[in-house]
Amino acid sequence: MVSPMSIKLVQFAILCAALSGVVGLFVRRSSLVGQRIATLMMVFGQVCGIAGAVSFFHSGEVQSIRLSWPAAGDSLVGLDALSAFFLIPVFLIGGLGSIYDLGYFPQSLHPRNGRKLRLFYGGLVAGMALLVVSRHALAFLFGWEAMALSAFFLVSTEDHRRECRRSALIYLVATHVGTLSLFALFSLWKWSTGSFILDPAAGAGMSFGVVTALFLLALIGFGLKAGIMPLHFWLPGAHANAPSHVSAILSGVMLKMGIYGLVRVLSLLPDPPGAFGGLLITLGAISGLLGVVFAIGQHDLKRLLAYHSVENIGIILMGLGLAMLGRSEDRPEWVALGMAGCLLHVWNHALFKSLLFYSAGSVVHGAHTRQIDRLGGLYRRMPLTGTMFLVGAVAICGLPPLNGFVSEFFVYVGLLESGISEDGGGLGAVIAVPVLAMTGALALACFVKVFGSVFLGNPRSESAANCHESPFTMRIPMIVLAICCFAIGLAPALLGPVLDGAIRTWNGGATANVPGVGDVAPLREIGVTSISLVGAVLLFYLFMAIRGRRSEKAGTWDCGYAIPTSRMQYTASSFAKTIALMFGWALGTRTHGPRVEGSFPEPSSMESHVDDAVLDRLIVPLSLGVTRWFRWFRRFQQGLTQHYVLYILITVVAMLCTLMPFDEFITRLFER
Amino acid sequence: MTDALNAILVIVLVMNLFVLGTSRILAVINTVATQGALLGVIPLLVHTHLTISVVLTSVAAIVLKGVVIPSIMIRALRDAEIKREVEPLIGLLPSIMLGALATAFALLFAGELPLAGEHQSALLVPTSIASVLVGFIILTSRFKALSQVIGYLVLENGIFIFGMLLIDAMPLLVEMGVLLDLFVGIFVICIIVNHINRAFSSLDTRLLASLKE
Numbered sequence: 104m105v106s107p108m109s110i111k112l113v114q115f116a117i118l119c120a121a122l123s124g125v126v127g128l129f130v131r132r133s134s135l136v137g138q139r140i141a142t143l144m145m146v147f148g149q150v151c152g153i154a155g156a157v158s159f160f161h162s163g164e165v166q167s168i169r170l171s172w173p174a175a176g177d178s179l180v181g182l183d184a185l186s187a188f189f190l191i192p193v194f195l196i197g198g199l200g201s202i203y204d205l206g207y208f209p210q211s212l213h214p215r216n217g218r219k220l221r222l223f224y225g226g227l228v229a230g231m232a233l234l235v236v237s238r239h240a241l242a243f244l245f246g247w248e249a250m251a252l253s254a255f256f257l258v259s260t261e262d263h264r265r266e267c268r269r270s271a272l273i274y275l276v277a278t279h280v281g282t283l284s285l286f287a288l289f290s291l292w293k294w295s296t297g298s299f300i301l302d303p304a305a306g307a308g309m310s311f312g313v314v315t316a317l318f319l320l321a322l323i324g325f326g327l328k329a330g331i332m333p334l335h336f337w338l339p340g341a342h343a344n345a346p347s348h349v350s351a352i353l354s355g356v357m358l359k360m361g362i363y364g365l366v367r368v369l370s371l372l373p374d375p376p377g378a379f380g381g382l383l384i385t386l387g388a389i390s391g392l393l394g395v396v397f398a399i400g401q402h403d404l405k406r407l408l409a410y411h412s413v414e415n416i417g418i419i420l421m422g423l424g425l426a427m428l429g430r431s432e433d434r435p436e437w438v439a440l441g442m443a444g445c446l447l448h449v450w451n452h453a454l455f456k457s458l459l460f461y462s463a464g465s466v467v468h469g470a471h472t473r474q475i476d477r478l479g480g481l482y483r484r485m486p487l488t489g490t491m492f493l494v495g496a497v498a499i500c501g502l503p504p505l506n507g508f509v510s511e512f513f514v515y516v517g518l519l520e521s522g523i524s525e526d527g528g529g530l531g532a533v534i535a536v537p538v539l540a541m542t543g544a545l546a547l548a549c550f551v552k553v554f555g556s557v558f559l560g561n562p563r564s565e566s567a568a569n570c571h572e573s574p575f576t577m578r579i580p581m582i583v584l585a586i587c588c589f590a591i592g593l594a595p596a597l598l599g600p601v602l603d604g605a606i607r608t609w610n611g612g613a614t615a616n617v618p619g620v621g622d623v624a625p626l627r628e629i630g631v632t633s634i635s636l637v638g639a640v641l642l643f644y645l646f647m648a649i650r651g652r653r654s655e656k657a658g659t660w661d662c663g664y665a666i667p668t669s670r671m672q673y674t675a676s677s678f679a680k681t682i683a684l685m686f687g688w689a690l691g692t693r694t695h696g697p698r699v700e701g702s703f704p705e706p707s708s709m710e711s712h713v714d715d716a717v718l719d720r721l722i723v724p725l726s727l728g729v730t731r732w733f734r735w736f737r738r739f740q741q742g743l744t745q746h747y748v749l750y751i752l753i754t755v756v757a758m759l760c761t762l763m764p765f766d767e768f769i770t771r772l773f774e775r
Numbered sequence: 776m777t778d779a780l781n782a783i784l785v786i787v788l789v790m791n792l793f794v795l796g797t798s799r800i801l802a803v804i805n806t807v808a809t810q811g812a813l814l815g816v817i818p819l820l821v822h823t824h825l826t827i828s829v830v831l832t833s834v835a836a837i838v839l840k841g842v843v844i845p846s847i848m849i850r851a852l853r854d855a856e857i858k859r860e861v862e863p864l865i866g867l868l869p870s871i872m873l874g875a876l877a878t879a880f881a882l883l884f885a886g887e888l889p890l891a892g893e894h895q896s897a898l899l900v901p902t903s904i905a906s907v908l909v910g911f912i913i914l915t916s917r918f919k920a921l922s923q924v925i926g927y928l929v930l931e932n933g934i935f936i937f938g939m940l941l942i943d944a945m946p947l948l949v950e951m952g953v954l955l956d957l958f959v960g961i962f963v964i965c966i967i968v969n970h971i972n973r974a975f976s977s978l979d980t981r982l983l984a985s986l987k988e
């Protein structure tokens with residue numbers, strides 16, 4: 104019997120995170136002490152947490168302990184391979200974010216909202232870790248709400264800005280709708296199994312209707328959090344307006360909690376029909392493609408990254424859908440490949456998206472703007488940030504030798520296999536593989552646009568020209584994440600056992616024996632290829648350095664024009680225009696101006712923006728319509744107490760009248 | 776015993792109608808004070824054997840409703856320097872008609888209720904419902920702040936009569952709590968009356984609607 108050491112460590116980590124921001128509340132507003140203590144507690148706690156998760160991977164013993172918490176029944180907290188797998192990004196990004204916080208959001212510069220940020224940052228991490236380890240629906244919901252509400256306060260950190268308040272409000276509505284759906288989900292679970300404990304054995308013998316209802320409720324509730332395409336509307340605004348390390352943890356980790364919930368609930372459902380997998384793959388394809396298309400249309404650096412989260416969630420969902428398809432068709436190799444792609448992409452996206460948000464935060468910190476078209480030439484001024492952004496960009500585009508390639512490769516291989524086989528229906532091959540390929544290509548185009556216009560060329564504004572490299576505390580987390588990205592990309596074989604454990608746990612209820620990831624995908628070959636690729640690039644670089652060839656400096660527009668300005672460069676919007684036109688049906692780019700009339704036209708200006716398909720074109724008009732309809736009720740609210748009392752009187756009399764037997768009165772009257 | 780009780784209750788019903796039909800506020804306050812004091816006697820009549828709690832309830836109700844609250848209100852009336860409810864929403868005579876209708880409704884309704892045997896013959900339930908309805912009518916049809924207070928008082932009197940059915944079951948604490956609430960409520964409203972008067976140079980509560988968004 105192994106002592107439940109790992110789970111103790113995890114509990115300690117959760118406690119540390121939850122309490123990290125509390126000390127700061129009791130010290131002076133402008134003092135840095137609270138912030139330093141918070142970071143110290145976070146880092147120490149999160150190291151313990153990671154140690155706990157890793158030690159679990161070594162022992163492999165499923166552990167659970169009972170919390171003496173009467174409010175939640177006999178609440179169970181446990182650690183299995185799936186939980187441990189999702190705990191790692193929570194703790195890693197949580198700890199790194201609090202280091203980043205020291206440089207990005209120093210208390211001395213933000214006396215008004217810094218303490219709030221720290222308190223809820225700890226709450227967010229603690230909530231996420233709690234929901235991942237809980238084995239009981241109530242503890243799960245507790246963690247879920249702690250996470251959701253902390254995230255609301257984090258998004259509204261800079262609540263003096265109007266758009267920030269708006270995004271936070273939209274997020275709050277979205278998350279509560281999701282929670283409502285989860286309430287229904289767990290109530291239905293309790294009704295059909297008789298207990299709130301999330302145990303796969305309890306699900307046996309459910310009727311098909313119940314299973315379908317559970318699936319759809321989970322899809323809506325967790326899909327809202329994960330940002331699956333029609334439900335993603337809260338995501339771009341919230342991620343763009345939060346402080347950057349918060350955006351990193353929201354996008355890198357909190358979205359994955361939606362995926363975790365979906366993965367966990369799907370693992371509990373017995374005998375899923377093939378349609379579930381098909382639906383997931385279709386939704387994944389839509390999210391992947393439209394996510395990246397909308398990303399291309401954005402002018403705001405962080406908003407663009409947020410839309411890329413939708414894209415990556417789409418890829419994760421495709422993997423999950425493939426695994427579900429494998430389970431219903433009884434094809435263990437699909438389960439292995441799909442789940443490996445899904446899970447590994449969860450890690451990878453957490454790593455490279457956080458890296459990208461950290462470097463975007465570094466850009467914002469240096470240049471004080473998020474508008475891509477006001478940046479430019481930053482590579483010369485902040486070389487480390489530029490390099491880190493490049494690493495993240497290569498990873499997110501799914502190019503070797505970085506980690507994004509490995510997970511997307513799993514999904515590719517799995518989808519192709521399902522397409523080739525006879526009973527896969529060819530769905531994977533026909534829809535998903537081309538979409539996945541197109542997504543990758545568009546992501547590449549998008550990041551060429553971003554990197555080209557933000558880091559290369561000449562600065563387009565004063566603030567971009569005067570920017571500076573970020574402090575040490577902001578660079579450390581970026582470097583750590585970049586190393587992780589390389590490590591997974593170069594040595595994916597090391598992750599084989601971890602992935603195998605998580606996949607087996609997920610498939611626990613099913614009978615088929617799932618093959619190891621190493622047996623169905625050429626992990627070693629990927630590693631060798633990547634290493635040799637890196638080696639070749641290094642050799643080439645060395646060769647060029649030895650030859651000592653340096654590029655000459657010359658004016659960009661040196662072919663006859665006398666006074667070129669930096670505004671003559673290609674803008675990000677013009678670069679993306681070709682693709683934006685191609686997808687005009689989805690993007691609906693709105694362009695205002697310019698007006699050029701006559702021989703000597705007046706000065707004019709031009710702007711274009713891309714509205715969100717769901718939020719701006721569906722939800723906002725709809726809610727405005729509802730508001731207009733409800734305006735009719737205003738006439739009942741005139742502010743006169745007498746009217747309100749009259750309403751009460753009418754209600755009372757009406758209710759009394761329901762008790763009166765009027766028929767009897769009438770008959771009695773006529774008898775007389 | 777029931778005859779004495781019913782006699783008091785009939786007087787209470789008549790007083791309700793009088794309150795509806797009078798425009799002089801001082802007279803209305805005095806009527807409501809008398810009504811309150813009369814109601815204070817009821818606990819002694821309902822219960823054949825007197826207990827401490829019954830006597831306490833009775834004394835507290837008489838003192839509070841018969842003396843303390845009316846004096847607060849008369850004082851507020853004097854400060855506000857008004858005498859009449861000038862323009863009620865519903866005229867005085869229609870108010871009396873409505874009150875009579877409400878009383879008839881209450882009598883009819885109470886006849887249909889499945890009441891315990893000892894409450895069948897007494898007029899407790901119909902009087903209670905009629906007083907509540909009359910209180911509501913005053914609240915909705917009068918605009919002066921002090922008339923509103925009177926409406927609340929009549930309403931509360933109705934609830935007090937209903938409470939008489941349960942005086943054995945209800946702890947003394949609840950009864951006292953209700954009286955205390957009433958006292959504090961009236962006290963606060965009378966202070967507010969003064970403030971409304973100063974802010975708007977009138978006691979018309981319709982002017983408060985200008986405070987809404």
